[in-house]
Amino acid sequence: MSTRTVPTPQDLREAPKVLLHDHLDGGLRPSTVIDLADETGYGGLPTTDVGELSRWFVAAADSGSLETYLETFAHTCGVMQTEEALARVAAECVEDLADDGVVYAEVRYAPELFVERGLSLDAVVEAVQDGFERGRKNAAERGKQIRVGTLLCAMRQHARALEIAELTVRYRDQGVVGFDIAGPEAGYPPTRNLDAFEYIRTSNAHFTIHAGEAFGLASIWEAIQHCGAERLGHGVRIVDDITTGTDGAELGRLAAYVRDRRIPLELCPSSNVQTGAVGSIGEHPVGMLAKLRFRVTVNTDNRLMSDCTVSSEFAALVDAFGFDWADVRWCTINAMKSAFIGFDERLDIIDNVIKPWYAARV
């Protein structure tokens, strides 16, 4: 094979890949949503037909209406209110990612969304960790090796960020590798949660922030310069600080800082198209950001709502921007370098898993 070989969807599935931005409550199997609704007595689903439900999630997330979009998460979170349900969803998440060729993933969720039936935050985290371990073992039995790190999110509109930051540090030796804040950007600037970020930093722990998804540069600037975020969840609006002309691209001070400091961008192309932040994959800034050598990583965000996988996201970039194996490898190594696990472990996966596989193709 040569660099010119166009990666096919099947090859992309086999390629070792790294995923940094994936929501646990956005990645359930439609059949599992139905099973869990039945088992836990959740009566709110729009349909109990697997095919119809699967299409409903994508259409609802596609609708352009925030209300309908949020309804999709009301259903997934609605069926994840018991320890058994959380563990099952977590186990299947790991198995599905392993089947897609993901060798390292950071999966995130907000524990505070799963306490409606009385679970404690600690019980939620422990149930999910049990599920991740079960999924890892099941995948290993089928010959698929995957390592999963957990990110705990606090919701911007709630006021529990410090509590979740403390939970993150409390479980850092049990698989929780970092912290994040998620939820609506407009009206909830990341600086509202400075105490949480300071706690994480002074504990020598790691965090990323959802910033610059639909909201602009101010959100990215605050996340980096006021909060000290190590990575940007999406960060795609950094393009607003880049001017393109006939002489090429000119970077503003913030864009230059992000690129100079190698701050990882957790880009999620399909998700951005779905929420209307970007018109189509072909118009997505990922192509330009990759060309300008920002630290680009390619992610799924919500596999159920966007009906995507890491390999299908790469396949879309192959179609839209002519990504070749060198590009896929570059994004994969970028992501592994940017992971929140220790340096030794990252290097081990890069040297012993990623590089040997791509060596035959690049």
Ligand SMILES: [Zn+2]
């Ligand atoms: Zn996200």
